[in-house]
Amino acid sequence: MIKVEGLYHKYKIRIEEEEWKRKIKYFFKPRYKSVDALQNINFTIREGEIVGYIGPNGSGKSTTIKLLTGLMEPTTGKVLINNENPFQKRKRIAQYTGVLMGQKTNLWWDLPLYESFKILRKIYNVETESNYLWVKNLISLLKIDYLEQPVRQLSLGQRMRAELVAAFINEPKLVYLDEPTLGLDVNTKKIVMDFLIQINKDSNTTIMLTTHDLHDIEKVCERIILIDHGILKYDGKTSLFLSDYKCFRRVLITGNNKNINLNMPKSFKEIDKRINAVEYLFNFNDYNDEQVKNLVSKLDSDATLIFNELDLESILKNNLEVPSYD
Known part of the structure; x- marks a missing residue:
């Protein structure tokens, strides 16, 4: 489902001048320095896998997801989603991909929640009876009983469960989830993790999950990929990785x-x-x-x-x- 070979990505950041004379000098012609966000990343994710993609803040996780979803083009290297280039075939790949990125919402703030779901179904052109039953099942699994409430009135846990429905609403083959349990209470976390396990079991959905919570990883991911400062440090069994730290x-x-x-x-x-x-x-x-x-x-x-x-x-x-x- 996902193949990454020799992936490098660099970006430029502006150099902040400290002396006022240099600030004036470089005001119209600012200086930049190059930052290596990713360095020679290689991995393959098979269809139906749930993989934890982990690392500290600033390690390159979000950059990787942006490259995989076609939002950015890599500096060098190859990225293939179902044997297609996501940057070149972004629209087609988006039809069978779901994304939940940090604090970026897929819902409409002032509309009742069910209206957001209706709009998303129309956007994805999945207004069928089978999809209606699919969304009904998602709502049931995530224990959503607040469809009439405007999104702005929802608590963090309620909104995150609704965001998950939005990410899975088009019956995706592949889903990227960036910190889906951040700030959630224990009960809501359990609902989310149980949902991911069930949806993977029922639909063989490939899921790439980023989180800092090792308990989340341990519960749902048999495999993890660890990235630190843009360098791949570990790719293997979760049980092997965690066994050294349980004590x-x-x-x-x-x-x-x-x-x-x-x-x-x-x-x-x-x-x-x-x-x-x-x-x-x-x-x-x-x-x-x-x-x-x-x-x-x-x-x-x-x-x-x-x-x-x-x-x-x-x-x-x-x-x-x-x-x-x-």
Whole structure:
């Protein structure tokens, strides 16, 4: 379904001059520098796969999706969607592609939700009885019972579920989802993840999912592709990648002292420090949550603790070793 070979993409950014004399000098003829957004990316995604495309902010994930959807043309390299060039055949490929990109909405803000769905069906020219039943099934799977409400009145979770219907409304063979669970509560996340699993099972839909939440990845993706600073670092089984990190946890410790200094054991790695709080990374095999609580209470009896699972940002930011290729 997707084939990427030797993909490079560069873009230019304006150099901001600091000295006022240089600002005047280069006002009409600004200077630019070239940035390597993607460097020699190679991967293939088969029909029916759900692949997690992951990486830290600024790693090149959104750039890749823009290239795959034909919004941009690569500097060099080859991109093929179903053996066609997405930049040259963008309109035809769009007929069987669904996209959910960050905060960009596919819905009409002031219209009732059902009107947005009607407009999208007309745009895609899928106003058939079978498509009506398809959309009805999407609405049921995503537990949408607010079709009469204007989009502007929907909560984040309600709107994101509606956006998913919009992304799948044309019965796509291929769908790109960029952070579909960002900011959602646990229950809504479960609805979204269960929906993706079910729709892939029923329709063999190829899904490319970007997210920072490793739990989302673990639940729906058997394979992940990791990109960091435009370089492909890992392409393989999700279970292999995550097995090295299951023992790590994060703990945020908040105290009354503005310059909190707990003098924690060396096995605790400080990963973030704030005015009256510090966050550590620790190995669950060395200390469980209760042992950490007891340890901190001896150092600061008034401190409060919040435990969090390890996320992708923490793995890359703290230079935890990425598993090698299969």
